[in-house]
Amino acid sequence: MKTATFRSSMSSFRAIDPKWAWDEYNSNPQEPWDLKKAAHLYRRAAFAPGYGDLSRALEDGPAKTITALLTPPEGLGLFHSEYDTLLKDAARTQGWAGIRAWWLRRMMESPFPLEEKLTLFWHTHFAIAGDRVGDPALLTDYLIRLRQKCRDSWEDILAEVALHPTFLLSGGAPSHRKMAPNIHWAKVFCDHVALGPHNHRVLKPEEVARVWTGWFVLNKKLRFIPTERDTDPKTIFDQTGDLTVAELVQLVGRHPLSQEFIVRKLYQYFVSDEHSPPPALLRPLVELLETTNSVHAVVERILRSNLFFSPLAYRAKIKSPVELVVGLARSFESLIPTAPLGEELASAGQDLCNPPSFEGWPAGKHWIHQGTYLARKRLLKRIVGGPTAQSTLDPWKTAQKYQKASIRDFPKFLAELLYQHDLEPCVEEALQKRWNSLTQIRPFAPGQAAKILLTEFLLLPEYELT
Amino acid sequence: MQNPQHKLVDGLTRRQLLWRAFSAAPVPLVTFGARRLAATTEESCEVPHHKNRALIIIQLTGGNDILNTVVPFEDSAYHKARPTLRIVAQKAIPVTDSLAFHPALKPLEDVFRAGTLAVVQGVGYPNSSRGHDEALRDWHTARPGDEVERTGWLGRACDELLTHNPIAVHAVFVGRGKPPQAIIGRHFFVPRITREDDLVDTQPPYESESLSAIVTPAEASRSAAEATLVDFVREVARQAWDLRRKVIAVLEKSDDLVRASRFDLERVLRLIGRLIQAELGIRIFYVDFGGPPPGGFDTHANQLENHDALLSELAWSLKSFVTMAERGGFLDRVLLMTFSEFGRTLAENGRHGTEHGAASSLFVVGSAVNGGILGEHPSLSDLDQGGLRYHTDFRCVYATLLNEWLGVSPAAVLGKLPGPTVPLLKPGV
Secondary structure, three states, X not given: OOOOOOOOOOOOHHHOOHHHHHOXXXXXXXXXXXXHHHHHHHHHHHOOOOHHHHHHHHHHHHHHHHHHHHOOOOOHHHHHHHHHHHHHHHHHHHOHHHHHHHHHXXXXXXXXXXXXXXHHHHHHHHOOOHXXXXXXXXXXXXXXXXXXXXXXXXXXXXXXXXXXXXXXXXXXXXXXXOOEOOHHHHHHHHHHHHOOHHHOOOOOHHHHHHHOOOEEEEOOEEEEOHHHOOOOOEEEOOEEEOOOHHHHHHHHHHOHHHHHHHHHHHHHHHOOOOOXXXXXXXXXXXXXXXXXXXXXXXXXXXXXXXXXXXXXXXXXXXXXXXXXHHHHHHHOOOOOOOHHHHHHHHHOOOOOOOOOEOOEOOOHHXXXXXXXXXXXXXXXXXXXXXXXXXOOOOHHHHHHHOOOOOOOOHHHHHHHHHHOOOOOHHHHHHHHHHHHHHHHOOXXXXXXXXXXXXXXXXXXXXXXXX | OOOOOOEEEOOEEHHHHHHHHHOOOOOOEEEEOOEEEEOOOOHHHOOHHHHOOEEEEEEEOOOOOHHHOEEOOOOHHHHHHOOOOOOOOOOOEEOOOOOEEOHHHHHHHHHHHOOOEEEEEEEEOOOOOOOHHHHHHHHHHOOOOOOOOOOOHHXXXXXXXXXXXXXXXXXXXXXXXXXXXXXXXXXXXXXXXXXXXXXXXXXOOOHHHHHHHHOHHHHOXXXXXXXXXXXXXXXXXXXXXXXXXXXXXXXXXXOOOOOOOOOHHHHHHHHHHHHHHOOOOOOEEEEEEOOOXXXXXXXXXXXXXXHHHHHXXXXXXXXXXXXXXXXXXXXXXXXXXXXXXXOEEEEEOOOOOEEEOOOEEEEEEOOOEOOEEEOOOOOOOOOEOOEOOOOEEHHHHHHHHHHHHHOOOHHHHHOOOOOOOOOXXXXXX
């Protein structure tokens, strides 16, 4: 494998040996543990690295760094209990805007960012839309439960969501009557929640719809009405009987095709969504999910793998709008006011409370077109150049913290922190020239000049990649 | 900026190479009716006739009373059912022997007589809903009765356009508030704008705008197979900055036409006109007129004055837009359609208003339109629960717009159609 850059080739994708792919990466002369790999790991598992994270990671090596990212830190429970209270209050008083603002803030401040990334992963998977749920408090409850379960088994996560009222409300299916099983909704369940669109005949929507009969959302609560239950036998995979929703969830959660569906999504989320991986490549991960019944174990295997640190994964994804701004905040160990951010992110294509379709948000290249590209760049510009009173984002101060706040060191500091010197030399030279001209302005205001240079770095197309 | 005609590999320009690389299909074949074109160049990725055409949809939220918009003034059943709301023949503007426009539509009389306005009558769908949310959902999804569906017909159309051009802004929602379900797609995100500079940042550019292009020429010799994600984002960046420059150029030479608008709808349509003139490649514009549901057209009480004001704003705004488009030379490239979630009952309700009905008529404007009254007026003696009975399914109108105007496969967007397409456009368009 050649050294990763912005131009990592995908041509050898099909020829990858699955064993090599998922074996643990160890630093070696051809693929040394360096700034690029450390930053790549943090971008995918923790939104983005701060300068201190990078220094520590280089010192600790890959194994210890990954363990730290995967381990809930001390005090996490207290952090969550405070944030859960704030979130519930915000949902009650500010509605959707409050939920968005406090979740974004939690992503920026969490001592366990991987957990936030996984919560966002599952939120995209189940694609529960606040507009359809209609009650901010209910969505808040769902998001809190999702976070609590996000690293458990697929079966447990599905069970938690399937019997939450938001699931049926968001699906436009609050009533499941014996005489009118909801086939439309069952098809969505098969295609987008359980198995993926290519496998839905393995799991028959007609049968799934009948399993759900008897369940209703009444007064925002899930209720079971026995008289509306279709008690005739139903067949789910190879099981036949008067199967319940709990049994359906168990059968789906343990089915190899469903596990492959989830593993594929985890692969696309953490490794690359540019190409569809062949089943043989995913097989070891599917087997791991089967044997350990742990999403955490699969994520760990991915993050420790050769493939994850190979050029095939390096900068091979486009950041979601949320990753774009949360990553920026975390890079500079800062807090950006999140109240206006929720709406601005919605304008850039990611309304945190409302995934648009049952497939969640569009991913990969679909994140950006001419319009959303400009919206994203405008947002970055606004965040850096906006009023300083509420934002703690100050690149010069961050550089000071790491003894890099000098005219000579500052451009290099940004290049290392944001791009790990992956930019073409001519671009780095142009940015250096820009910095030189900014430092000629008298009186020299380093804080302001630093923000202008940071904006130049962020407006480059390469910043869209993770 | 690189010369787009600069030939690179096998006679293709860099942009064409990238286009091939980024399109979902290696060489997409597009079949639209009898036309079948191989998309071997950027220009032919879409059918040339269609590529510069724009569709503007105006949603008249609330259920417009079509019987008082296009009045069957010769029908005694109309006068009998509406003792206080009827528009008398002396005040109405006759457009045929039996139909007349509401007096507030006076500005549209010329447009109609010039053949650039069609009124498509009797449009609806089977078992149509009488609830605002449900009926709007049906018109938006184009899948009546499907409470589960989350995408809309124009969102799905954008998803189709996306497979041919992954970078362009195919549609925008012009308005405030929540984006309508009609424009929600699986892959394409429709931006919302209220002003020109919502789409672009009009502040002075940063160096990075030109830095985006610095690396482009050196990469131009790469083959499509080697095109990676960074090529894609750089191409998006180049085209995005291009779009920004075009919008700013239009703003700079703009007079105060947009700001001087008398009505909000007029301002919105002039804004759309500006964006069409800037040739940004936006194919679909969605406008909400009437506000959030139940909407201004929901005239259950004291209908006359409210309806008059709404129709007046609609008519003046449409007329103003047509004038702008004629002067700007783009009336042949634009098709504007109004719709409402339902019509209203024939009989008034005792509160000087009307109740939710069924079928309605659509206004379609543009020089390509087959102007005049299209379709029979629904009978006033054979009603659908007090409202007009439909004879033309709205999905057939959508299919016509998709197939004959936008060049998008109706089957991909709408599935199986409930009937034939509608002769909305002039022959040969």
